[in-house]
């Protein structure tokens with residue numbers, strides 16, 4: 001039995017080395033992977049792995065170790081030493097029949113004491129600094145995985161998270177009470193490799209349950225949908241996500257229309273007054289190919305100030321007015337709940353932003369949310385958006401110009 005340290009001696013700074021397991025045969029992607037390995041599957045003319053490497057670079061990683069096997073020369077010849085991509089790339093090339101356990105072991109001498117580990121399966125634009133801070137806050141842990149909350153039951157759950165730790169890890173996905181799925185994007189202490197027997201076995205299948213049992217595996221939970229190159233049926237949605245069609249998220253009251261006094265609500269179409277420049281801002285966004293999504297708190301519904309039908313009529317009036325300029329808002333999300341209902345949608349909670357993310361298949365980390373209230377900024381930050389607070393007297397048109405140009 002290997003004894004693990006009891007203290008998590010995370011360095012003060014986030015690791016700068018990322019390790020990518022990219023050696024598998026990708027059998028679920030046949031016939032595509034008969035000629036190219038999975039990391040080289042193209043989206044808009046660029047290999048999946050290149051999107052990963054660009055993301056890692058943007059997140060501040062300076063070195064990538066690629067653990068390759070199957071058709072490795074396709075990868076090494078494309079990426080070389082990484083200089084073309086502005087990052088240092090090294091390779092550990094092992095037998096194509098190797099599982100992930102021996103692949104990691106073979107690279108041991110190249111690995112830093114703590115590194116970022118991922119598979120070349122999923123892409124999810126998490127903020128790795130926030131993930132690192134979460135890991136550092138979980139005392140006595142030696143690894144942390146990123147967990148997609150799976151609140152929309154997009155896939156089958158394979159684990160359970162309690163108090164920031166993985167409490168159950170079930171790769172067979174058969175136990176009850178599972179909630180969430182491991183998507184990689186992990187931080188790992190090198191000594192975790194000591195838990196791996198010297199056999200040709202799958203790393204997470206052997207090692208993760210041991211870490212979980214000893215309460216040494218933290219979980220960083222995200223509600224941002226992940227995009228996969230793992231199977232043929234997932235490719236179209238990943239293609240759409242990586243197309244990166246522009247989108248903007250806007251608050252309503254105080255951004256598009258004159259806001260009422262505190263505790264008062266726009267209750268009918270007649271009371272809705274556009275702010276100057278807001279229709280022009282939407283028209284400009286549309287002319288630049290943006291999708292426009294509105295995210296608004298409407299607690300007036302819970303408080304009895306207006307009904308859902310009246311709110312629908314207000315939003316219909318907005319769309320009718322915009323129709324005169326030949327544009328439309330793509331979707332309006334509203335939270336009807338009151339202040340103390342503890343829902344996940346009322347800003348500053350980020351629920352509506354994540355809902356929009358899933359519906360419109362976009363990258364929150366590349367998207368602006370513009371609002372006039374501190375709660376908009378908080379919701380945007382919780383969702384991993386770029387945010388812009390519209391100050392008193394500032395017009396949406398000038399802010400939109402600043403954001404898109």
Ligand SMILES: [Mg+2]
Pocket residue numbers: 251252253254255259371372373
């Ligand atoms: Mg507002």
